[in-house]
Amino acid sequence: MTSGELDVLFLLMTHAGQVVSRQLMYQRLRGVEQDDIDRSVDLRVSRLRHKLREASGEADVIKTVRGVGYLFTVS
Known part of the structure; x- marks a missing residue:
């Protein structure tokens, strides 16, 4: 995994069960405002x-919440 991917994973895991907005x-x-492009x-x-x-062979644990952001699901 790249450092950027680890940053995303850490952010989502620290907010597990909550939708994290884009x-x-x-x-x-x-460190910037969202740019739609x-x-x-x-x-x-x-x-x-x-x-x-x-790595796990299982379904996605990161769900897209359309128009909002992403959700890390806790199993």
Whole structure:
């Protein structure tokens, strides 16, 4: 995993069971306001999902909440 992916995972895990808005993710991870054109956070989440799925062989633990952000589900 890259450091960026680990940052995303840490942020989502510290808010497990809560929806983390894309705006908050941009502020915490990039230090800037959300830019609707910049998809870098979405790309990190996508790559992280793939790696977690590959490592565990289970369904995604990161869910998309359309129009809001992401949710790390606790099993």
